[in-house]
Amino acid sequence: MAFPAGYKYTKSHEYIKVEGNTGYVGLTAYAQDQLGDIVFVELPEVGQEVTQGEPFGVVESVKAVSDCYSPVSGKVLAVNDKLNDEPGTINTDPHGEGWIVKVELADAAELANLMDVAAYEKHAEEEAKAGHH
Amino acid sequence: MDEHANLKKTPFYTMHVKYGGKVVDFGGWALSVQFSGILDEHHTVRRQVGLFDVSHMGEATVKGPQALEFLQQMVSRDIADAKQYQVKYTHFLYPGGGCVDDLMVTKIADNDYYLVINAGNKDKDIAWLKAHVAAFPGAAVEDISDATGEVALQGPFAQATLQKITTEDLAALKYYYVIPRAKVAGIDVMISRTGYTGEDGFEIMCDPKDGEALWEAIMQAGAEFGIKPIGLGARDSLRFEAGMPLYGQELDAWTSPLEARLARYVSMDKPLFIGREALQLRQAEGLKKVLVGLEMIGRGIARHEYPVLDGAGQAVGYVTSGMYSPTLEKNIASAYVPPELSAVGTELAVEIRGKAVAAKVVKLPYYKRAKK
Numbered sequence: 001m002a003f004p005a006g007y008k009y010t011k012s013h014e015y016i017k018v019e020g021n022t023g024y025v026g027l028t029a030y031a032q033d034q035l036g037d038i039v040f041v042e043l044p045e046v047g048q049e050v051t052q053g054e055p056f057g058v059v060e061s062v063k064a065v066s067d068c069y070s071p072v073s074g075k076v077l078a079v080n081d082k083l084n085d086e087p088g089t090i091n092t093d094p095h096g097e098g099w100i101v102k103v104e105l106a107d108a109a110e111l112a113n114l115m116d117v118a119a120y121e122k123h124a125e126e127e128a129k130a131g132h133h
Numbered sequence: 134m135d136e137h138a139n140l141k142k143t144p145f146y147t148m149h150v151k152y153g154g155k156v157v158d159f160g161g162w163a164l165s166v167q168f169s170g171i172l173d174e175h176h177t178v179r180r181q182v183g184l185f186d187v188s189h190m191g192e193a194t195v196k197g198p199q200a201l202e203f204l205q206q207m208v209s210r211d212i213a214d215a216k217q218y219q220v221k222y223t224h225f226l227y228p229g230g231g232c233v234d235d236l237m238v239t240k241i242a243d244n245d246y247y248l249v250i251n252a253g254n255k256d257k258d259i260a261w262l263k264a265h266v267a268a269f270p271g272a273a274v275e276d277i278s279d280a281t282g283e284v285a286l287q288g289p290f291a292q293a294t295l296q297k298i299t300t301e302d303l304a305a306l307k308y309y310y311v312i313p314r315a316k317v318a319g320i321d322v323m324i325s326r327t328g329y330t331g332e333d334g335f336e337i338m339c340d341p342k343d344g345e346a347l348w349e350a351i352m353q354a355g356a357e358f359g360i361k362p363i364g365l366g367a368r369d370s371l372r373f374e375a376g377m378p379l380y381g382q383e384l385d386a387w388t389s390p391l392e393a394r395l396a397r398y399v400s401m402d403k404p405l406f407i408g409r410e411a412l413q414l415r416q417a418e419g420l421k422k423v424l425v426g427l428e429m430i431g432r433g434i435a436r437h438e439y440p441v442l443d444g445a446g447q448a449v450g451y452v453t454s455g456m457y458s459p460t461l462e463k464n465i466a467s468a469y470v471p472p473e474l475s476a477v478g479t480e481l482a483v484e485i486r487g488k489a490v491a492a493k494v495v496k497l498p499y500y501k502r503a504k505k
Contacts, residue, residue, distance in 0.1 A: 036155075036366065037172040039457035040434050040464070042486075058486065060434050062171040062456060063366050084432075 001029050001124065004095050008071060008111055009120035010053075015095065016071040021108065024099040025071060027059065030124040032094045035061040038087045043079040043100065050074060050103060052110050057100060059090065068100060072110050078102040137163040143188035144282035144344025152362045160253045162189040165364040174367035175459040178330055182288035182355050183363035184348065187329075187336065191255030191278045193262065195246045199271030204246055207265060208238060209390060209408060211400035215240040220309040220327055222398055224390050225261060226408025230415055231386040234258050235378060237327065241313050247323075249283075249336075251380050265407075282344040286351060287334030287371075290358035295335055297354040299324070308333075318350030329368065331375025331500055373454050374461070376426075376498025382437060382453040383424060383467060391415055392469065394424050394497065422450060422469040426497040427481065431490035435466035435483040442482040442489050449474060452483060460500050466492070 007015045013031035016023040032038065042058040050056040055067040056076070079101050083089060090098040105111075115123060137146075137156060140163035149156050154165025164186065168174060177183050195204055204212060210223035219240055225233035234254040239247040250258045255278060262274045286295055292303050298318040303326075306312060311325040320343045328334040339347050352360060369379070378384050383393050389412055390399050399412065429435060435455035440448040455466030466483065474481060477496055482489040 036167055037170050039172075040432075042433070060457075062175075062370055062459075063166065065434075065436060 001033070003028060003030075003117050003120055003124075005117045007095065007117065008114035009117070009123075010069060010071045010114060011123060012069045013124070014069055014071050016103075016111075016114070017095075017099075018105070018111065021105050022077060023072065023103055023105060025056075025068075025101050025103055026099040027068065027090055027094055028120070028124070029094045030128070032091045032098070035059065035064065035066060037062055038090045041083040041087045041090070041100065043081075043083065044076050046076055046079060048076045050076060050101075052113065059087070070103070071114055072103060072105050072107075074103040074106040076101050077104050143186055144339075144341035145186040145188060145284070145348050147345060148348045148362070149186065154362065154364060157365075159189065159365055162252065164189060165362070167364040167366045168362045171364070171366035171370060172459050174361060174363045175370050177359065177361045178288045178332055178363060178367065178371055179460055180289065181359040181361075182286065182290035182294050182334075183361055183367070184351055184355065185285040185287065185363045185368055186348075187283045187285050187368075188281070188341075188344070189252035190283055191250040191252060191258065191276070192281045192283070192338070193248045193250065193259060194275045194277055195248065195262070195266075195272060196244060196275070197269075197272040198244055199269040200244050200246055203266055203269040203272035204238065205403065206406055207262065208236075209399045209406050209412070211403040212238055212240070212246075217242060218311050218313060220311060220325060222309075224384075224395070224398070225258065226389065226406070226411070227386060228407055228411060230389040230408050230411030232380065232384045232388060232390065233261050233386070234380055235384055239311050239325065241311075247311075254380060280341065282339045282341045282347070283336060284339075284348065284351065285328055285330075285334060285336045286355075287328045287330040287332045287363075289333065290355065290360075291332070291334040294351065294355035294358055294360060295324070298350050303335075317347060318354075320347050320350070322347065329377055330371040331377070331498070332371075332502055369454075370456060370459060373456060373467070374458050374465075374498070374500035376467075376500075379454060388469075389415060392420050392422050392424060420472055423472050423475045424453070424497070425468055425470055425475045426495045426499060427452075427455075427466040427468050427483065427492040428495045429464040429466070429483070429490060429492050430480075431482075431492070433483070433485040433488075433490040434464045435468070435485065435490075435492065440484040441468045441470055441492075442484055443474060444480065446482070446489060448484070449481075455483075458499060465495070465499055467497070470494075
């Protein structure tokens, strides 16, 4: 499973693609594979404050309900409304069209708490081996 | 390396691995929650044909001159009128009226009955049967679960698939009947025209040693019809759309078949069965809750145990099963509510993550296949 370089990753399988003081947040390819077909996404409101490590939204597969945890603290600048009608975009293009929210970073120093692609690849591989679902 | 060393394996375990199943711990069994994906598998069964490993289900036999007399006391439905090879869906009840389990009883012959019971209730059911059979010296209960492999072949092309590898005339096999001794691809099996999907299909029992050969023969026969292996995820979404109850959700130790709208499977005119008096009492006093279908009006998916709210925001019931319906492309749920709030069209709400999301009562079942 390939993950884009340049993104930052959380242990709970979210990514942030940082552009200046903003970033696109979504679920990784590993997360969507573990969840299976995503059929519902509960998005936050634009303007809402989010906190690093705290839930900002919910995705639901046929079987399961999962919180999404914010990789950074900040403010929601945009939400991906397309997911309301096509939640499966998270399955088909998790790191691109399947982004969930765009946030304004409150503190860029928080990025140091996240993993780079090499560390995340190792983390996902270990979880897969341990049989987490 | 065996990554499922601590789990019980069905005779088809190697097929789960070979066909790329996502194997999970399902009540101690190593079974696939999905293969190609729950939505894809769900549609495959509605439109083509799918093959399920259901070997985790329990099987038991009840034999002897008192077999019928014993079973008549144990199940809420009158099975005295069962024809040879006929299958009847019924329930074991507690004296208080709640369900020990729901099950299928097949009459193989006079004095010879075959039971299929739920995997998670198997040990409880066998203990329940054995505790009561003591009073019937002419009846014997045997748990044959470990000696039985079972697959379900379901979907509009199930018959066409199976007919390719058996000389039995499947067109002549009626719904809810079995062929107790048949050959499929040269393998000794029992074929039952039953299922848990709302589609036409078969459940096929075999000797565990023949599991792999049977699976591969069916997959090969079904290839031209687009057969796929199906996991537990789609098994649940298919049965749910078809309005078929799941023990632990629609049925439990406190809920009788009456609340679950399964009264047609209960024979109140049968003079004696465990739970009968409690059902009479429930009928006389009026049911406290009844099962309804809900369609979500607001955005959200109602899940198992979410509270159901009335117009004033008061909790009046609870969701038993709920999900996105792949066939209807809507979010639907089953729920228990008071009878006065059960009319089709009644507006209710489901509490989802602290918010009341609007829903309305709709007719059950959500999905019914077009009869040929």
